[in-house]
Amino acid sequence: MSDYLLEMKGIVKQFDGVRALDGIDIRLRAGECAGLCGENGAGKSTLMKVLSGVYPHGTYDGEIIWDGKPLHAKTIRDTEKAGIVIIHQELMLVPELSVAENLFLGHELTLPGGRMDYAAMNRRAEALLAELNIRDVNVVLPVKQYGGGHQQLFEIARALNKNARLLILDEPSSSLTASEIRILLDIMRSLKAKGVTCVYISHKLDEVAAICDTVVVIRDGKHIATTPMAEMSVDRIIAQMVGREMNQLYPTRLHTPGDTIFEARNVTCYDADNPQRKRVDNISFTVRQGEIVGISGLVGAGRTELVSAIFGAYNGPYEAEVWLDGRRIDTGTPLKAIRAGLAMVPEDRKQHGIVPDLSVGQNITLSVLGEFARATRIDQEAELKAIQQEIASTRLKTASPYLPITGLSGGNQQKAVLSKMLLTRPRVLILDEPTRGVDVGAKYEIYQLMLDLASQGVAIIMVSSEMQEVLGVSDRVLVVAEGRLRGDFINDGLTQETVLAAALDV
Numbered sequence: 267m268s269d270y271l272l273e274m275k276g277i278v279k280q281f282d283g284v285r286a287l288d289g290i291d292i293r294l295r296a297g298e299c300a301g302l303c304g305e306n307g308a309g310k311s312t313l314m315k316v317l318s319g320v321y322p323h324g325t326y327d328g329e330i331i332w333d334g335k336p337l338h339a340k341t342i343r344d345t346e347k348a349g350i351v352i353i354h355q356e357l358m359l360v361p362e363l364s365v366a367e368n369l370f371l372g373h374e375l376t377l378p379g380g381r382m383d384y385a386a387m388n389r390r391a392e393a394l395l396a397e398l399n400i401r402d403v404n405v406v407l408p409v410k411q412y413g414g415g416h417q418q419l420f421e422i423a424r425a426l427n428k429n430a431r432l433l434i435l436d437e438p439s440s441s442l443t444a445s446e447i448r449i450l451l452d453i454m455r456s457l458k459a460k461g462v463t464c465v466y467i468s469h470k471l472d473e474v475a476a477i478c479d480t481v482v483v484i485r486d487g488k489h490i491a492t493t494p495m496a497e498m499s500v501d502r503i504i505a506q507m508v509g510r511e512m513n514q515l516y517p518t519r520l521h522t523p524g525d526t527i528f529e530a531r532n533v534t535c536y537d538a539d540n541p542q543r544k545r546v547d548n549i550s551f552t553v554r555q556g557e558i559v560g561i562s563g564l565v566g567a568g569r570t571e572l573v574s575a576i577f578g579a580y581n582g583p584y585e586a587e588v589w590l591d592g593r594r595i596d597t598g599t600p601l602k603a604i605r606a607g608l609a610m611v612p613e614d615r616k617q618h619g620i621v622p623d624l625s626v627g628q629n630i631t632l633s634v635l636g637e638f639a640r641a642t643r644i645d646q647e648a649e650l651k652a653i654q655q656e657i658a659s660t661r662l663k664t665a666s667p668y669l670p671i672t673g674l675s676g677g678n679q680q681k682a683v684l685s686k687m688l689l690t691r692p693r694v695l696i697l698d699e700p701t702r703g704v705d706v707g708a709k710y711e712i713y714q715l716m717l718d719l720a721s722q723g724v725a726i727i728m729v730s731s732e733m734q735e736v737l738g739v740s741d742r743v744l745v746v747a748e749g750r751l752r753g754d755f756i757n758d759g760l761t762q763e764t765v766l767a768a769a770l771d772v
């Protein structure tokens with residue numbers, strides 16, 4: 267018998283000419299928790315899709331040995347039967363179905379005679395969530411009632427419901443808050459104690475360092491190294507990922523903000539289902555020309571609601587007055603907001619950012635198609651040029667602008683959404699969690715892009731749950747807690763403690 271529960275040997279996976287995986291070998295011991303790290307587009311998700319049967323046997327080269335025997339999975343069902351369960355990077359829940367129905371999707375409990383046993387599923391769902399310490403959930407409500415963090419936890423609960431021997435988590439924490447991440451890490455520890463083998467993919471390398479036994483680094487579809495975590499540090503993981511030392515995570519801020527150009531006044535958002543409840547309570551703030559304002563706060567504080575209302579994208583009753591250059595502007599819908607000079611990169615790129623049926627290029631020019639419209643036709647040459655410029659300036663990694671956007675790695679989809687908004691040449695750019703799922707090198711590029719735009723005079727509003735990022739790039743930091751503005755700090759030697767204290771002081 268081999269020492270390993272899993273061996274993947276010489277895995278090669280191509281997509282129309284793109285060699286996403288170029289002969290990868292990895293091995294896992296039973297009970298091991300391995301961190302899988304690499305830059306955006308390195309091949310992490312693809313490798314795990316090969317392993318989990320999303321890409322069936324025969325559509326890749328190489329060999330998978332699972333529990334001593336070759337694994338020839340035709341579908342994801344086959345691998346689930348073998349005990350391999352994957353939680354995908356993009357959520358796979360059905361928004362209209364209840365939490366309980368989602369947890370049992372494809373494994374429904376039935377009554378004799380074949381009808382669904384909703385009562386049993388609801389009970390089991392409640393028990394499962396309680397066991398995972400996920401509180402305040404009504405399992406009969408549709409999943410869409412809950413925010414991204416909760417949905418991610420449901421996805422994890424659903425996977426655990428399948429009794430995995432090997433659990434693969436692809437970017438599970440990117441939409442979680444600090445307290446949700448603690449729940450997740452606790453779940454991981456208890457899985458380890460039960461002997462479940464895990465593959466943990468995350469760009470949050472401190473999490474990898476906290477829970478993984480080994481670190482597997484891949485780059486450009488090739489295996490670089492597998493090292494015991496005890497011998498690694500976050501800096502060394504980064505160096506292996508990018509192939510060089512990176513000693514600066516944030517570019518230097520050189521720009522100086524000018525006069526106030528943007529103002530949001532009296533923004534109040536009411537809960538869509540319970541209009542008595544205010545999710546944002548009368549917030550006003552200003553932004554100067556060429557200023558980067560970070561909005562910090564705990565998840566659920568109302569930050570996304572605040573910026574969505576300003577951009578006309580809040581899906582409930584709200585009030586907001588928006589001013590640009592001293593004039594009140596109409597931002598009642600996203601289209602009006604874009605015409606008035608605003609742009610927003612939303613938090614949830616799958617739901618609000620990309621159009622999955624369109625190509626990379628079509629997604630990028632979506633908001634500015636009018637610019638390429640001539641009397642009777644679309645000026646495709648001009649359009650292609652604009653697309654290529656954007657791809658180059660955000661260093662988006664795609665084999666061609668004509669590929670479907672869904673073929674891009676997660677981080678590169680994020681860059682496409684950013685490009686789409688930059689093409690509208692906004693005066694005010696709103697970014698909601700702009701570096702979610704983005705690797706360290708690409709994060710640096712996005713920060714650099716923000717600083718360049720700021721030097722050109724664009725006013726930037728960034729919502730981020732990553733405190734270090736807020737402190738790393740912002741000129742000023744606003745703190746929101748329980749729907750109210752709790753702090754407005756110039757970022758000059760500002761510390762995490764000060765920001766946290768304001769966020770917690772309710």
Ligand SMILES: Nc1ncnc2c1ncn2[C@@H]1O[C@H](COP(=O)(O)OP(=O)(O)OP(=O)(O)O)[C@@H](O)[C@H]1O
Pocket residue numbers: 281282284285286304305306307308309310311312313355663664665669672673674675676677678703705
């Ligand atoms: N369905 C597909 N069609 C075409 N190309 C694809 C497809 N899926 C992945 N690729 C390409 O394969 C490469 C690896 O992508 P993959 O999604 O595995 O990266 P990743 O390491 O998971 O990145 P990220 O950190 O951004 O999620 C990328 O160049 C990507 O564009």
Ligand SMILES: [Mg+2]
Pocket residue numbers: 310311312355436675676
């Ligand atoms: Mg991925």
